[in-house]
Amino acid sequence: MQGRRLMLTLFDYVIAPIAEFAFMQRALAGALMLSVSACPVGVFLMLRRMSLTGDAMAHAILPGAAAGFLLSGLQIVPMTIGGLIAGIVVALGAGAVARLTIQKEDASMAAFYLISLSFGALMVSLRGSSVDLMHVLFGTVLALNNDALTLIGLVAALTLGILSIFWRALVAECLDPLFLRSVSRLGSPVHFIFLGLVVVNLVAGFQALGTLLSVGLMILPAAARFWSQRVGIMCLLAIALGMLSSVCGLLLSYHASPPAGPAIILSAGVAYFVSVVASPRGILLARRLRAAHRTA
Protein backbone atom coordinates (compact mmCIF):
# COMPACT_ATOMS: atom_id res chain seq x y z
CA MET A 1 0.00 0.00 0.00
CA GLN A 2 2.72 2.37 1.01
CA GLY A 3 4.83 1.26 -1.91
CA ARG A 4 2.00 2.05 -4.25
CA ARG A 5 1.63 5.52 -2.81
CA LEU A 6 5.33 6.09 -3.18
CA MET A 7 5.15 5.05 -6.81
CA LEU A 8 2.30 7.47 -7.38
CA THR A 9 4.20 10.32 -5.77
CA LEU A 10 7.24 9.47 -7.82
CA PHE A 11 5.06 9.47 -10.92
CA ASP A 12 3.54 12.83 -10.06
CA TYR A 13 6.81 14.54 -9.35
CA VAL A 14 9.19 12.91 -11.81
CA ILE A 15 7.46 11.22 -14.70
CA ALA A 16 4.34 13.31 -15.20
CA PRO A 17 6.01 16.67 -15.90
CA ILE A 18 8.19 15.07 -18.53
CA ALA A 19 5.49 12.86 -20.01
CA GLU A 20 2.96 15.64 -20.26
CA PHE A 21 4.86 18.60 -21.61
CA ALA A 22 6.72 18.67 -24.91
CA PHE A 23 8.97 21.54 -23.78
CA MET A 24 10.14 19.39 -20.87
CA GLN A 25 10.88 16.50 -23.19
CA ARG A 26 12.88 18.73 -25.48
CA ALA A 27 14.75 20.27 -22.58
CA LEU A 28 15.52 16.84 -21.18
CA ALA A 29 16.67 15.50 -24.55
CA GLY A 30 18.93 18.50 -25.02
CA ALA A 31 20.41 18.32 -21.54
CA LEU A 32 20.98 14.56 -21.72
CA MET A 33 22.73 14.82 -25.09
CA LEU A 34 24.85 17.66 -23.72
CA SER A 35 25.81 15.47 -20.77
CA VAL A 36 26.91 12.62 -23.03
CA SER A 37 29.03 15.02 -25.04
CA ALA A 38 30.39 17.66 -22.69
CA CYS A 39 31.09 15.58 -19.58
CA PRO A 40 33.90 13.39 -21.03
CA VAL A 41 35.45 16.53 -22.55
CA GLY A 42 35.32 18.04 -19.06
CA VAL A 43 37.09 15.01 -17.60
CA PHE A 44 39.98 15.57 -19.98
CA LEU A 45 39.99 19.29 -19.22
CA MET A 46 40.31 18.41 -15.54
CA LEU A 47 43.04 15.82 -16.14
CA ARG A 48 45.01 18.34 -18.21
CA ARG A 49 44.53 20.96 -15.50
CA MET A 50 42.67 23.07 -17.99
CA SER A 51 39.38 23.45 -16.15
CA LEU A 52 39.82 27.20 -15.99
CA THR A 53 40.76 27.20 -19.67
CA GLY A 54 37.31 25.77 -20.32
CA ASP A 55 35.86 28.62 -18.33
CA ALA A 56 37.90 31.15 -20.29
CA MET A 57 36.79 29.61 -23.59
CA ALA A 58 33.18 29.93 -22.52
CA HIS A 59 33.68 33.66 -22.06
CA ALA A 60 35.61 33.91 -25.29
CA ILE A 61 32.64 32.66 -27.28
CA LEU A 62 30.50 35.63 -26.28
CA PRO A 63 31.56 38.18 -28.96
CA GLY A 64 30.89 35.68 -31.75
CA ALA A 65 27.47 34.87 -30.41
CA ALA A 66 26.85 38.56 -29.88
CA ALA A 67 27.87 39.37 -33.45
CA GLY A 68 25.44 36.76 -34.73
CA PHE A 69 22.80 38.22 -32.45
CA LEU A 70 23.48 41.76 -33.69
CA LEU A 71 23.20 40.68 -37.31
CA SER A 72 20.09 38.57 -37.08
CA GLY A 73 18.57 38.67 -33.62
CA LEU A 74 18.04 35.69 -31.36
CA GLN A 75 18.63 33.10 -34.10
CA ILE A 76 20.43 29.89 -33.49
CA VAL A 77 22.44 29.39 -36.69
CA PRO A 78 24.19 32.79 -36.93
CA MET A 79 24.84 32.88 -33.20
CA THR A 80 26.32 29.39 -33.30
CA ILE A 81 28.56 30.14 -36.25
CA GLY A 82 29.68 33.37 -34.60
CA GLY A 83 30.44 31.62 -31.33
CA LEU A 84 32.31 28.88 -33.14
CA ILE A 85 34.49 31.38 -35.00
CA ALA A 86 35.25 33.43 -31.87
CA GLY A 87 36.06 30.29 -29.87
CA ILE A 88 38.36 28.86 -32.52
CA VAL A 89 40.16 32.19 -33.03
CA VAL A 90 40.81 32.48 -29.29
CA ALA A 91 41.82 28.83 -28.89
CA LEU A 92 44.21 28.93 -31.84
CA GLY A 93 45.56 32.37 -30.91
CA ALA A 94 46.24 31.48 -27.29
CA GLY A 95 47.63 28.06 -28.27
CA ALA A 96 49.92 29.61 -30.88
CA VAL A 97 51.24 32.27 -28.50
CA ALA A 98 51.94 29.56 -25.92
CA ARG A 99 53.77 27.36 -28.41
CA LEU A 100 55.75 30.12 -30.11
CA THR A 101 56.71 32.36 -27.19
CA ILE A 102 57.78 31.98 -23.59
CA GLN A 103 54.29 32.81 -22.34
CA LYS A 104 52.46 29.77 -20.97
CA GLU A 105 49.01 28.82 -22.15
CA ASP A 106 47.20 29.92 -18.98
CA ALA A 107 48.47 33.48 -19.36
CA SER A 108 47.88 33.75 -23.11
CA MET A 109 44.42 32.24 -22.74
CA ALA A 110 43.53 34.74 -20.03
CA ALA A 111 44.67 37.63 -22.23
CA PHE A 112 42.77 36.41 -25.29
CA TYR A 113 39.55 35.64 -23.49
CA LEU A 114 39.47 38.98 -21.68
CA ILE A 115 39.90 40.86 -24.93
CA SER A 116 37.24 38.70 -26.50
CA LEU A 117 34.83 39.05 -23.60
CA SER A 118 35.07 42.83 -23.57
CA PHE A 119 34.32 42.87 -27.31
CA GLY A 120 31.31 40.69 -26.64
CA ALA A 121 29.96 42.85 -23.84
CA LEU A 122 30.44 45.92 -26.05
CA MET A 123 28.50 44.35 -28.91
CA VAL A 124 25.62 43.15 -26.79
CA SER A 125 25.29 46.60 -25.25
CA LEU A 126 25.16 48.18 -28.74
CA ARG A 127 21.75 46.70 -29.30
CA GLY A 128 19.18 44.78 -27.43
CA SER A 129 17.53 44.97 -24.10
CA SER A 130 18.80 43.30 -20.97
CA VAL A 131 16.33 40.47 -21.60
CA ASP A 132 18.28 39.51 -24.72
CA LEU A 133 21.50 39.73 -22.78
CA MET A 134 20.04 37.36 -20.21
CA HIS A 135 19.17 34.91 -22.97
CA VAL A 136 22.72 34.93 -24.29
CA LEU A 137 24.30 34.72 -20.87
CA PHE A 138 22.03 32.19 -19.22
CA GLY A 139 20.38 30.27 -22.04
CA THR A 140 16.86 29.06 -22.53
CA VAL A 141 16.84 25.34 -21.96
CA LEU A 142 13.03 25.27 -21.72
CA ALA A 143 12.71 26.78 -25.19
CA LEU A 144 14.98 24.57 -27.26
CA ASN A 145 13.72 24.42 -30.83
CA ASN A 146 14.39 21.75 -33.45
CA ASP A 147 17.44 23.56 -34.78
CA ALA A 148 19.01 23.71 -31.35
CA LEU A 149 18.30 20.04 -30.65
CA THR A 150 19.75 19.04 -34.02
CA LEU A 151 22.86 21.07 -33.32
CA ILE A 152 23.32 19.51 -29.89
CA GLY A 153 22.81 16.03 -31.36
CA LEU A 154 25.36 16.64 -34.11
CA VAL A 155 27.91 17.98 -31.63
CA ALA A 156 27.36 15.00 -29.34
CA ALA A 157 27.89 12.55 -32.21
CA LEU A 158 30.99 14.42 -33.39
CA THR A 159 32.44 14.54 -29.89
CA LEU A 160 31.92 10.85 -29.19
CA GLY A 161 33.37 9.94 -32.59
CA ILE A 162 36.48 12.07 -32.16
CA LEU A 163 37.01 10.99 -28.56
CA SER A 164 36.88 7.32 -29.50
CA ILE A 165 39.23 7.77 -32.46
CA PHE A 166 41.79 9.89 -30.61
CA TRP A 167 41.36 8.32 -27.18
CA ARG A 168 44.81 6.75 -27.04
CA ALA A 169 46.53 9.92 -28.24
CA LEU A 170 44.60 12.09 -25.80
CA VAL A 171 45.55 9.88 -22.88
CA ALA A 172 49.19 9.77 -24.03
CA GLU A 173 49.24 13.56 -24.47
CA CYS A 174 48.02 14.03 -20.91
CA LEU A 175 50.17 11.34 -19.36
CA ASP A 176 53.48 11.86 -21.14
CA PRO A 177 53.52 14.50 -23.90
CA LEU A 178 57.25 14.16 -24.57
CA PHE A 179 56.83 10.44 -25.16
CA LEU A 180 54.02 11.04 -27.62
CA ARG A 181 56.21 13.51 -29.49
CA SER A 182 59.00 10.93 -29.69
CA VAL A 183 56.79 8.24 -31.27
CA SER A 184 54.25 10.22 -33.25
CA ARG A 185 53.44 13.53 -34.87
CA LEU A 186 50.01 13.63 -33.27
CA GLY A 187 51.06 15.63 -30.19
CA SER A 188 50.24 19.16 -31.35
CA PRO A 189 47.29 18.23 -33.59
CA VAL A 190 45.62 16.29 -30.81
CA HIS A 191 45.91 19.29 -28.50
CA PHE A 192 44.18 21.54 -31.01
CA ILE A 193 41.57 18.91 -31.85
CA PHE A 194 40.79 18.74 -28.17
CA LEU A 195 40.49 22.53 -27.88
CA GLY A 196 38.16 22.37 -30.88
CA LEU A 197 35.99 19.85 -29.04
CA VAL A 198 35.85 22.17 -26.06
CA VAL A 199 34.69 25.02 -28.29
CA VAL A 200 31.96 23.06 -30.14
CA ASN A 201 30.63 21.68 -26.88
CA LEU A 202 30.47 25.11 -25.31
CA VAL A 203 28.71 26.45 -28.38
CA ALA A 204 26.25 23.56 -28.27
CA GLY A 205 25.71 24.20 -24.59
CA PHE A 206 25.12 27.90 -24.73
CA GLN A 207 21.73 27.56 -26.45
CA ALA A 208 20.53 25.65 -23.45
CA LEU A 209 22.60 26.92 -20.56
CA GLY A 210 24.00 30.23 -21.76
CA THR A 211 27.59 31.22 -22.44
CA LEU A 212 28.38 31.64 -18.76
CA LEU A 213 26.96 28.35 -17.52
CA SER A 214 27.49 25.94 -20.42
CA VAL A 215 30.94 25.26 -19.05
CA GLY A 216 29.36 24.15 -15.78
CA LEU A 217 28.02 20.92 -17.22
CA MET A 218 31.52 20.25 -18.49
CA ILE A 219 33.53 20.96 -15.37
CA LEU A 220 31.38 19.96 -12.40
CA PRO A 221 30.62 16.33 -13.37
CA ALA A 222 34.38 15.82 -13.66
CA ALA A 223 34.01 15.26 -9.92
CA ALA A 224 33.89 11.65 -11.15
CA ARG A 225 37.65 11.85 -10.49
CA PHE A 226 36.80 11.33 -6.83
CA TRP A 227 35.07 8.02 -7.54
CA SER A 228 37.39 6.24 -9.94
CA GLN A 229 41.04 5.83 -10.84
CA ARG A 230 40.44 4.80 -14.46
CA VAL A 231 39.99 7.40 -17.16
CA GLY A 232 37.35 5.45 -19.09
CA ILE A 233 35.22 4.75 -16.05
CA MET A 234 35.67 8.35 -14.98
CA CYS A 235 34.17 9.55 -18.27
CA LEU A 236 31.17 7.21 -17.94
CA LEU A 237 30.62 8.31 -14.35
CA ALA A 238 30.84 11.95 -15.37
CA ILE A 239 28.18 11.36 -18.03
CA ALA A 240 25.98 9.71 -15.40
CA LEU A 241 26.48 12.62 -13.00
CA GLY A 242 25.71 15.10 -15.79
CA MET A 243 22.51 13.27 -16.72
CA LEU A 244 21.40 13.03 -13.11
CA SER A 245 22.02 16.75 -12.63
CA SER A 246 20.08 17.53 -15.81
CA VAL A 247 17.03 15.56 -14.65
CA CYS A 248 17.16 16.99 -11.13
CA GLY A 249 17.69 20.54 -12.35
CA LEU A 250 14.83 20.40 -14.84
CA LEU A 251 12.43 18.92 -12.28
CA LEU A 252 13.50 21.49 -9.72
CA SER A 253 12.83 24.20 -12.25
CA TYR A 254 9.42 22.72 -13.07
CA HIS A 255 8.28 22.41 -9.47
CA ALA A 256 9.88 25.40 -7.79
CA SER A 257 10.31 27.57 -10.91
CA PRO A 258 13.88 28.79 -10.72
CA PRO A 259 15.46 29.24 -14.18
CA ALA A 260 16.33 25.81 -15.58
CA GLY A 261 19.93 26.43 -16.63
CA PRO A 262 21.20 27.54 -13.24
CA ALA A 263 19.12 24.79 -11.59
CA ILE A 264 20.91 22.13 -13.68
CA ILE A 265 24.34 23.53 -12.89
CA LEU A 266 23.48 23.89 -9.20
CA SER A 267 22.41 20.24 -9.15
CA ALA A 268 25.79 19.38 -10.62
CA GLY A 269 27.30 21.52 -7.89
CA VAL A 270 25.54 19.45 -5.26
CA ALA A 271 26.91 16.28 -6.89
CA TYR A 272 30.34 17.88 -6.78
CA PHE A 273 30.15 18.63 -3.05
CA VAL A 274 28.80 15.17 -2.27
CA SER A 275 31.80 13.75 -4.15
CA VAL A 276 34.24 16.02 -2.35
CA VAL A 277 32.92 14.96 1.02
CA ALA A 278 31.65 11.40 0.76
CA SER A 279 33.52 9.69 -2.11
CA PRO A 280 36.26 7.08 -1.49
CA ARG A 281 38.88 9.74 -2.15
CA GLY A 282 36.89 12.52 -0.54
CA ILE A 283 37.50 14.31 2.72
CA LEU A 284 35.76 11.88 5.10
CA LEU A 285 36.94 8.47 3.91
CA ALA A 286 40.44 9.53 2.96
CA ARG A 287 40.91 10.75 6.52
CA ARG A 288 39.55 7.60 8.07
CA LEU A 289 41.81 5.45 5.89
CA ARG A 290 44.86 7.51 6.72
CA ALA A 291 44.63 6.49 10.36
CA ALA A 292 44.97 2.77 9.62
CA HIS A 293 47.91 1.15 7.84
CA ARG A 294 48.98 -2.30 6.75
CA THR A 295 52.20 -4.11 7.56
CA ALA A 296 53.48 -4.05 3.96
Added chain:
Amino acid sequence: MTACVNLENLTLGYNSHPAVHHLNGVVRKGSLTAVVGANGSGKSTLLKGIVGVLKPMAGACTIAPGVKLAYLPQQSELDRSFPARVVDLVSLGLWPRRGLLGRHRSEDREAVSQALSAVGMEGFEKRAIDTLSGGQLQRALFARVLVQDAELILLDEPFNAIDARTVTDLIDLIKRWHGEKRTIMVVVHDLDLVRQHFPEALLLARQPVAWGEARETLTPDNLLRARQFHEAWDENAPWCAPEEAHNHDGPVPVNSRDHVDRADCRGAA
Protein backbone atom coordinates in the same frame (compact mmCIF):
# COMPACT_ATOMS: atom_id res chain seq x y z
CA MET B 1 79.89 -0.03 -41.49
CA THR B 2 76.27 1.10 -41.80
CA ALA B 3 75.23 4.36 -40.28
CA CYS B 4 72.26 4.42 -37.97
CA VAL B 5 72.50 8.11 -37.14
CA ASN B 6 74.33 10.62 -39.26
CA LEU B 7 75.37 13.91 -37.70
CA GLU B 8 76.42 16.49 -40.22
CA ASN B 9 77.82 19.69 -38.87
CA LEU B 10 75.06 19.55 -36.28
CA THR B 11 74.57 22.60 -34.07
CA LEU B 12 71.85 22.51 -31.44
CA GLY B 13 71.08 25.05 -28.79
CA TYR B 14 68.82 27.54 -27.15
CA ASN B 15 68.38 31.28 -27.79
CA SER B 16 71.10 31.31 -30.45
CA HIS B 17 73.68 29.89 -28.01
CA PRO B 18 74.97 26.52 -29.08
CA ALA B 19 74.83 23.62 -26.63
CA VAL B 20 76.17 21.20 -29.23
CA HIS B 21 78.51 22.92 -31.63
CA HIS B 22 79.27 21.63 -35.13
CA LEU B 23 79.20 17.96 -34.37
CA ASN B 24 80.11 15.61 -37.19
CA GLY B 25 80.02 11.90 -37.00
CA VAL B 26 78.29 8.62 -37.51
CA VAL B 27 76.64 6.40 -34.97
CA ARG B 28 77.11 2.91 -36.39
CA LYS B 29 74.29 0.42 -36.52
CA GLY B 30 74.61 -1.96 -33.60
CA SER B 31 77.01 0.24 -31.63
CA LEU B 32 76.77 0.88 -27.90
CA THR B 33 77.98 4.39 -27.10
CA ALA B 34 78.27 6.18 -23.78
CA VAL B 35 77.82 9.94 -24.04
CA VAL B 36 80.02 11.56 -21.42
CA GLY B 37 80.71 15.13 -20.35
CA ALA B 38 80.30 17.74 -17.65
CA ASN B 39 76.99 19.46 -16.82
CA GLY B 40 75.92 21.66 -19.67
CA SER B 41 78.22 19.96 -22.15
CA GLY B 42 75.35 19.17 -24.52
CA LYS B 43 74.68 15.50 -23.84
CA SER B 44 70.94 15.73 -23.34
CA THR B 45 70.67 18.32 -26.07
CA LEU B 46 72.33 15.94 -28.51
CA LEU B 47 69.83 13.20 -27.69
CA LYS B 48 66.93 15.64 -28.05
CA GLY B 49 68.29 16.63 -31.43
CA ILE B 50 68.46 13.01 -32.57
CA VAL B 51 64.91 12.33 -31.33
CA GLY B 52 63.77 15.43 -33.20
CA VAL B 53 62.13 17.28 -30.32
CA LEU B 54 64.79 19.98 -30.75
CA LYS B 55 65.32 21.34 -34.25
CA PRO B 56 68.92 21.96 -35.35
CA MET B 57 70.19 25.55 -35.53
CA ALA B 58 72.56 24.45 -38.26
CA GLY B 59 73.52 21.24 -39.96
CA ALA B 60 71.44 18.10 -39.93
CA CYS B 61 70.86 14.94 -38.04
CA THR B 62 69.48 12.06 -40.04
CA ILE B 63 68.37 8.67 -38.85
CA ALA B 64 68.62 5.80 -41.32
CA PRO B 65 65.25 5.29 -43.01
CA GLY B 66 62.89 2.85 -41.31
CA VAL B 67 64.76 2.86 -38.02
CA LYS B 68 62.39 3.05 -35.07
CA LEU B 69 63.54 4.98 -32.06
CA ALA B 70 62.92 4.76 -28.33
CA TYR B 71 63.87 7.62 -26.03
CA LEU B 72 64.09 7.76 -22.26
CA PRO B 73 64.44 11.44 -21.36
CA GLN B 74 66.33 12.72 -18.34
CA GLN B 75 63.47 14.88 -17.21
CA SER B 76 60.35 13.16 -18.23
CA GLU B 77 57.33 15.35 -18.81
CA LEU B 78 55.31 12.58 -17.26
CA ASP B 79 52.31 13.80 -15.26
CA ARG B 80 52.51 11.62 -12.20
CA SER B 81 49.15 12.73 -10.88
CA PHE B 82 47.44 11.34 -13.99
CA PRO B 83 45.20 8.42 -13.04
CA ALA B 84 47.14 5.68 -14.80
CA ARG B 85 48.37 2.30 -13.65
CA VAL B 86 51.86 0.99 -14.28
CA VAL B 87 50.51 -1.28 -16.98
CA ASP B 88 48.92 1.71 -18.75
CA LEU B 89 52.22 3.58 -18.69
CA VAL B 90 54.21 0.64 -20.03
CA SER B 91 51.54 -0.09 -22.65
CA LEU B 92 52.22 3.32 -24.20
CA GLY B 93 55.31 1.57 -25.55
CA LEU B 94 53.02 -0.40 -27.85
CA TRP B 95 52.39 2.77 -29.84
CA PRO B 96 54.98 2.07 -32.59
CA ARG B 97 53.44 -1.37 -33.07
CA ARG B 98 49.73 -0.61 -32.79
CA GLY B 99 49.53 3.14 -33.32
CA LEU B 100 46.43 5.16 -32.63
CA LEU B 101 43.75 2.64 -33.43
CA GLY B 102 45.25 -0.86 -33.47
CA ARG B 103 43.83 -3.20 -30.88
CA HIS B 104 46.17 -4.37 -28.14
CA ARG B 105 46.28 -8.13 -28.60
CA SER B 106 47.11 -10.84 -26.13
CA GLU B 107 50.72 -11.03 -27.35
CA ASP B 108 51.01 -7.30 -26.67
CA ARG B 109 49.82 -7.73 -23.11
CA GLU B 110 52.28 -10.60 -22.82
CA ALA B 111 55.09 -8.31 -24.02
CA VAL B 112 54.14 -5.72 -21.42
CA SER B 113 54.18 -8.17 -18.54
CA GLN B 114 57.47 -9.66 -19.77
CA ALA B 115 59.00 -6.19 -19.86
CA LEU B 116 57.81 -5.51 -16.33
CA SER B 117 59.37 -8.70 -15.04
CA ALA B 118 62.59 -7.93 -16.94
CA VAL B 119 62.95 -4.76 -14.84
CA GLY B 120 61.96 -6.61 -11.67
CA MET B 121 58.52 -5.12 -11.39
CA GLU B 122 56.18 -8.07 -11.52
CA GLY B 123 53.22 -7.48 -9.26
CA PHE B 124 53.23 -3.74 -9.96
CA GLU B 125 50.85 -3.94 -12.94
CA LYS B 126 47.84 -2.46 -11.18
CA ARG B 127 49.68 0.07 -9.04
CA ALA B 128 48.85 3.73 -9.64
CA ILE B 129 51.87 5.58 -11.00
CA ASP B 130 51.65 8.26 -8.32
CA THR B 131 52.47 5.62 -5.69
CA LEU B 132 55.81 4.58 -7.25
CA SER B 133 59.17 5.62 -5.89
CA GLY B 134 61.57 7.50 -8.16
CA GLY B 135 63.57 4.38 -8.94
CA GLN B 136 60.48 2.26 -9.54
CA LEU B 137 59.15 4.83 -11.97
CA GLN B 138 62.47 4.85 -13.80
CA ARG B 139 62.33 1.06 -14.08
CA ALA B 140 58.77 1.26 -15.38
CA LEU B 141 59.97 3.71 -18.02
CA PHE B 142 62.76 1.27 -18.89
CA ALA B 143 60.08 -1.39 -19.31
CA ARG B 144 58.29 0.92 -21.72
CA VAL B 145 61.48 1.23 -23.77
CA LEU B 146 61.65 -2.57 -23.81
CA VAL B 147 58.09 -2.78 -25.11
CA GLN B 148 58.86 -0.25 -27.84
CA ASP B 149 61.23 -2.82 -29.32
CA ALA B 150 63.14 -0.10 -31.19
CA GLU B 151 66.32 -0.43 -33.25
CA LEU B 152 67.73 2.84 -31.93
CA ILE B 153 67.59 3.36 -28.17
CA LEU B 154 68.51 6.67 -26.53
CA LEU B 155 68.76 6.74 -22.74
CA ASP B 156 69.43 10.00 -20.92
CA GLU B 157 70.97 9.37 -17.51
CA PRO B 158 68.89 6.24 -17.00
CA PHE B 159 70.68 5.23 -13.80
CA ASN B 160 69.74 8.30 -11.78
CA ALA B 161 68.03 7.47 -8.49
CA ILE B 162 68.46 3.76 -9.07
CA ASP B 163 69.94 1.40 -6.51
CA ALA B 164 73.12 -0.53 -7.27
CA ARG B 165 71.47 -3.89 -7.80
CA THR B 166 69.00 -2.46 -10.29
CA VAL B 167 71.78 -0.66 -12.16
CA THR B 168 73.42 -4.06 -12.68
CA ASP B 169 70.13 -5.48 -13.94
CA LEU B 170 69.59 -2.57 -16.30
CA ILE B 171 73.17 -2.80 -17.61
CA ASP B 172 72.50 -6.47 -18.35
CA LEU B 173 69.40 -5.39 -20.23
CA ILE B 174 71.39 -2.85 -22.25
CA LYS B 175 73.97 -5.55 -23.04
CA ARG B 176 71.20 -7.85 -24.21
CA TRP B 177 70.01 -5.11 -26.57
CA HIS B 178 73.57 -4.68 -27.75
CA GLY B 179 73.72 -8.43 -28.42
CA GLU B 180 70.53 -8.08 -30.46
CA LYS B 181 72.38 -5.59 -32.70
CA ARG B 182 70.33 -2.59 -31.62
CA THR B 183 71.99 0.82 -31.66
CA ILE B 184 72.21 2.34 -28.20
CA MET B 185 73.37 5.70 -26.87
CA VAL B 186 73.42 6.25 -23.13
CA VAL B 187 74.24 9.44 -21.25
CA VAL B 188 76.28 8.32 -18.22
CA HIS B 189 78.20 10.16 -15.53
CA ASP B 190 79.91 7.19 -13.91
CA LEU B 191 83.15 6.84 -15.89
CA ASP B 192 84.04 3.50 -14.29
CA LEU B 193 80.74 2.16 -15.51
CA VAL B 194 81.59 3.39 -19.00
CA ARG B 195 85.06 1.83 -19.01
CA GLN B 196 83.64 -1.43 -17.74
CA HIS B 197 80.59 -1.87 -19.93
CA PHE B 198 80.61 0.43 -22.94
CA PRO B 199 82.64 -0.32 -26.05
CA GLU B 200 82.47 3.27 -27.34
CA ALA B 201 82.26 6.71 -25.82
CA LEU B 202 81.61 10.23 -27.03
CA LEU B 203 83.15 12.89 -24.83
CA LEU B 204 81.36 16.21 -25.20
CA ALA B 205 82.22 19.68 -24.02
CA ARG B 206 79.82 21.58 -26.25
CA GLN B 207 82.25 20.60 -29.00
CA PRO B 208 83.12 16.93 -29.29
CA VAL B 209 86.40 16.34 -27.45
CA ALA B 210 86.85 12.75 -28.49
CA TRP B 211 84.76 9.99 -29.95
CA GLY B 212 85.80 6.40 -30.28
CA GLU B 213 86.79 3.33 -28.34
CA ALA B 214 85.79 4.01 -24.74
CA ARG B 215 89.14 3.47 -23.01
CA GLU B 216 90.98 5.54 -25.60
CA THR B 217 88.41 8.31 -25.40
CA LEU B 218 88.42 8.59 -21.64
CA THR B 219 92.12 9.28 -21.23
CA PRO B 220 93.14 11.71 -18.46
CA ASP B 221 94.31 14.09 -21.15
CA ASN B 222 90.93 14.17 -22.93
CA LEU B 223 89.02 14.39 -19.68
CA LEU B 224 91.09 17.37 -18.63
CA ARG B 225 90.34 19.13 -21.89
CA ALA B 226 86.66 18.30 -21.53
CA ARG B 227 86.63 19.88 -18.10
CA GLN B 228 88.16 23.11 -19.32
CA PHE B 229 85.30 24.26 -21.49
CA HIS B 230 83.42 27.33 -20.37
CA GLU B 231 80.04 26.20 -19.15
CA ALA B 232 78.34 29.58 -18.91
CA TRP B 233 77.13 31.29 -22.06
CA ASP B 234 79.06 34.29 -23.21
CA GLU B 235 76.39 36.82 -24.13
CA ASN B 236 78.91 38.69 -26.24
CA ALA B 237 80.41 35.71 -27.99
CA PRO B 238 81.05 36.53 -31.63
CA TRP B 239 78.77 34.96 -34.21
CA CYS B 240 80.03 31.67 -35.54
CA ALA B 241 80.97 32.06 -39.20
CA PRO B 242 79.33 29.26 -41.12
CA GLU B 243 82.05 28.67 -43.76
CA GLU B 244 84.70 27.78 -41.20
CA ALA B 245 82.66 24.93 -39.92
CA HIS B 246 81.70 23.14 -43.12
CA ASN B 247 83.43 20.39 -45.09
CA HIS B 248 83.75 17.80 -42.37
CA ASP B 249 82.20 14.82 -44.04
CA GLY B 250 83.30 11.28 -43.63
CA PRO B 251 83.66 9.11 -40.59
CA VAL B 252 85.16 10.46 -37.42
CA PRO B 253 88.61 9.16 -36.55
CA VAL B 254 88.81 6.97 -33.49
CA ASN B 255 90.82 9.45 -31.56
CA SER B 256 89.49 12.59 -32.98
CA ARG B 257 91.43 15.43 -31.52
CA ASP B 258 92.39 16.93 -34.86
CA HIS B 259 88.81 16.56 -36.02
CA VAL B 260 87.71 18.50 -33.01
CA ASP B 261 90.18 21.27 -33.67
CA ARG B 262 88.93 21.64 -37.18
CA ALA B 263 85.32 21.78 -36.09
CA ASP B 264 86.06 24.36 -33.46
CA CYS B 265 84.87 27.81 -34.33
CA ARG B 266 86.97 29.28 -31.57
CA GLY B 267 84.25 31.83 -30.98
CA ALA B 268 81.97 30.62 -28.29
CA ALA B 269 84.40 29.43 -25.66
